[in-house]
Amino acid sequence: MGITMPKLGLVVGSLILLAATCAVAQNETHNKSDNDDKSARIAPIVALDECDPITFNAALGPDFCKNVALGALGFSTTLSDLFTKAAAKAPDPGWDFEPDTLTIKEGTTLVVTDQGGEPHTFTEVKKFGGGFIDGLNAGEQTVHECSGGFSNVAVAKTRLIQGSQMEVTNLSKGEHHFECCIHPWMRVTVEVK
Ligand SMILES: [Cu+2]
Structure with missing residues (x-):
């Protein structure tokens, strides 16, 4: 248990970081296509x-x-x-x-x-x-x-x-x-x- 908890914490932490990175990436993509669409x-x-x-x-x-x-x-x-x-x-x-x-x-x-x-x-x-x-x-x-x-x-x-x-x-x-x-x-x- 003493070993598992920190590992789980690390995994959760990584997942949050990954989710945040994805959100940023998605936002960038979204904004970019929005602008492209607008000018088009x-x-x-x-x-x-x-x-x-x-x-x-x-x-x-x-x-x-x-x-x-x-x-x-x-x-x-x-x-x-x-x-x-x-x-x-x-x-x-x-x-x-x-x-x-x-x-x-x-x-x-x-x-x-x-x-x-x-x-x-x-x-x-x-x-x-x-x-x-x-x-x-x-x-x-x-x-x-x-x-x-x-x-x-x-x-x-x-x-x-x-x-x-x-x-x-x-x-x-x-x-x-x-x-x-x-x-x-x-x-x-x-x-x-
Ligand atoms: Cu005329």
Whole structure:
């Protein structure tokens, strides 16, 4: 007995130490995968444009187009040029969502940020087509998801004001299409696996 007790004590002590070590190891693993999951669960998308503040704001009101990074250096597009290019079926490539296509895991949140100078929408559509401003549609018909413009609450809810961000969650598996209902050549295809 005199010999067994200390041995048992040693065994118990070792077991406690082992359990503690396992707990630490488990915690580390748990935290690590938590972080990995979190970054994997967010997919960033940016909306870009190079609106010319002078011509846009003259027509559409002060502050409609703002904070265009290199506008003063001539990198911006005037309002009339934007319409002319769209009508010629050569829409201005400065108006763009990036990336154009992406593949995400189910449960991933799309975080869409308007890094351009003017408002956009990020609207899910069944099939790509025209937005609600005829002059920018290059002859394409307005898709029903965009019809009515901002008087349609479903469209208004997808509006992305300059400098703001929106999240799209709970996308089902399969292919999803998003476009800007103002500038309908701004398009993104999301494949959810
Ligand atoms: Cu747009």
